[in-house]
Amino acid sequence: MIKTITIVLMIAALLALTVGCAARPEATKGPSSFDAALRSARGKTVTFYGWGGSAAVNNWFDNVVAPSLLSEFGITLRRVPMNIDEILRKLSTERQANQTRGDMDVIWINGENFYTAKTQGLLYGPFNTRIANFARHIDPAAPDTNYDFGVAIEGMSVPLGRAQLIFMADSARLDRFPTSAEQLLELARVNSGRFTYPAPPDFTGSAFVRNIIYEIVGFEAINNAPVDKAAIKTVIQPALDFLNQLEPYLWEQGRTYPADVAALDRMFLEGQLLWSMSYTPLKAGQLIAQNRAPASLRTFVFDEGNIGNTHYVAIPFNSPNKDAAFVLIHHLISVAMQAAKLDVGNWGDLPVLDLTRLSETERATIAGTNIGQGVLPMSELLTKRLPEIHARKVAIIEELWREEVLQR
């Protein structure tokens, strides 16, 4: 019996090897110009693949972007909720299998996933300067136009929105908000068991740990450190010491941590914790607008600033409708869509537009958008915005946190 199974597996492996060794695919051609794309894309269906875990984000795509894309450009939008690691897994399999016509036209991506996609050749491009609204609205010199988590973009993606780590607390339950690492330690000491953060590699928890590192050793120190575990450990040791100092005052004395930010939110909203955090800067406005939190909810950041990052859209190498992808991306970074995206009733995500390039009325549109209650104004968020470090260092820091903080 074992013999039969072994033989079957061996045959399977052999077959797999023979089909696996085929030539690399040629990417399907993109449109010759943006105007040509506008013409040929009419009547087509364009697919957008991205994380679908937020009703607000989904609502913006389904009820704001999709109808206007259809009426203005004659293109039907099909949004598919899919996590970025599944998207990349799927794309890299398609790459191996030489599938030149895939399913996805536009994907939502940033950070280490962008790094993976770019280095594995899963993306189409460079294309960003060929999008009309990119040339018109986006600052070509802005850091986030050129680097995504320290990875050179080189025309392979277009910014869609700006996220930033923020903290939230209920002013009815906490009269003073911690706006530095020291104050957090002090408050946690007084309110023992009422603070914690999601365990990295949760995206938000990982950002919080980096925020503490920035605060304690400085952005430059970690940014200049080489991509090497021992070197990074030396640089961030004071920050790890701080987190260990904080640990006994955290929820469950830091013996365990919530698995993800969704759990942290739940513990906060049900009254067990005194704070929560989010990568959606206007999250408090959303929660209040949806009646899921009281109106006394407030947003705050550290005085030294909080990590912010930009999220992007890109076109997979095997997108079947690159012309329609061009038009969709063009539409996503129009003033109307960016303003609607900022609206807390839709999504509450910061725009990527260069305000100096906009007309008076366009600026007024953005300024007049309802960003909701309990949030920080856009100007304050942008002045207290810290850049991201290279994607590969993020994974090393997560490993160090596990070894030096969690397992101690």
Place this chain on the structure above:
Amino acid sequence: MKWGRAVGHFVMWTAAVACVSPLLSLIVLAFSAQWPFPHLVPSLFTADHLAKLLLSPRLGEAVTTSLELALLTTVATLLLVFPAAKAAGLYSFRGREALKLLALMPVMVPAATVTMGLHYFMIRVGLAGTMLGVVIVHTVFAVPYAFRILMYVFEIMGEQHEEQAAMLGAGPLMVFSAVTLPLVMPGMVAAATMSFVISFSQYITTFIIGGGRLLTVPLLLVPHVQGGELHVASVYSLVFIFTALAALVLLRAVVRHYYRETYFLNP
């Protein structure tokens, strides 16, 4: 005797209550906006999201696709498994143990592993993103359950009924429809139920092989669980559960209609 029955009732109904109570949880969660500790009922209810979610054409599409996939998977699984389970249940032959083991393999290997490899081959033969491709992968994961259930039914049934019928002069078709099928019908219903349920709750496989072209209820539901939007997730969960239950009740009703007298295994 009396005592045994009383204890039986107690255990059974306690279990039944425990099985049903999560439904209550989901119903309350679907409507609760704010529910701080230690309130026993939510302090603020909401129904704002309900109409939007339930009337969305995406939900209709997802329910239809889920049902189609589950039905096709059930049929495909039963067709493949019935003869093999009969072989394993009734006859002894070299390789019988290997067959049993092979049929169990899909539960042994983490689903994501198989699916990724399968995706590669599906792309090469043009099945990725098609309903057939997804039905195939769902069937792979439904086989172990359906196989086990049917195999035992055949083992219990034994060979003698078919043989007696054949000796009395019944043709193969007659034996199948008049003897075999009625005898294994309860097992078939159980196997069909499992296959249906397995297909209906597939997430990662539908995701990877379907490539997003096929939208099912779990595809709508799971992102909201991960994103912590429990009022949305609960609504989708309830839609999921009641659709599945309704489909299964219907299946049973149809079977009962045709096979009123499954007297032997179900006295």
Place this chain on the structure above:
Amino acid sequence: MKAASKPYLLAAPLVLFLTLTFGLSFGYEISGLTLRHFLAVLWNRDFVVSLVATLSVAAVATLVSNVGGAALAFAMLKARVGGEWVRHILQLPVIMPHLVVTVVVFHIFAQTGVLARLTWWLGFIDDPNQFPLMVFDHFAIGIMLVYLYKQIPFVAMVCFDSLRGISHRFGDVGENLGATPWQVATRVYLPLLKPTLMATALITFAFAFGAFEVPFLLGTPLWRTLPVEAYLLHINIDPDAQARSMAINVIISAISLGLALVYSSALRVVSHVRHSDGERP
């Protein structure tokens, strides 16, 4: 009277289907792995912790759900009236996706969950932090609760179906001859149920051993189960991590398969004994 090839012909479609889909893809997945990847996985100090944790969680879940499931099936049989109703109700947990059960377990057993609130109203605690930790805890209680909710009804359903088939042939005879219900249960039903239980135990074990979502969402970050470890490696950007993730998946499969082999030989012994007892037709 029948050709020796008959069982082979009957089994052929399924065998062909499974080798073409499952065998081929599994072969493809492992074709790129080298010994180096396995060594890298095995050499890691977290690996042993993960392995032991995963095995223990799966073993406890299997034991409890099979004992519980069999007991429930007996109870349903004993109760006579209502058994069929409960049989229908048992489908609910079987239908419910694991992720949804995860949400419910959090809702009931978290420190701000329904149980904690009841405890507060009864005056036993005055703060959620005093309620015993049952999610994100080191003992995997939350994970186990999800498995038990899903698996006890599954085992009970399968056992009940096979008991129903045999009960009135053997059980009644035993009772008529004056055996106590306990004797009937342990001497008559349990031996007959053994093959069924061995199959369900294998299925429940393999599932708990290979499941990723539940421990990912409810587990402690301090130790991680092998499937979670494999997932985290899979999404890691280190190019070598993909292969190591696959190596872990192969190890998971190998352990499950090894267990199945031990099991199936054990099963053969059991059925052999039954044959010689002349219990089976």
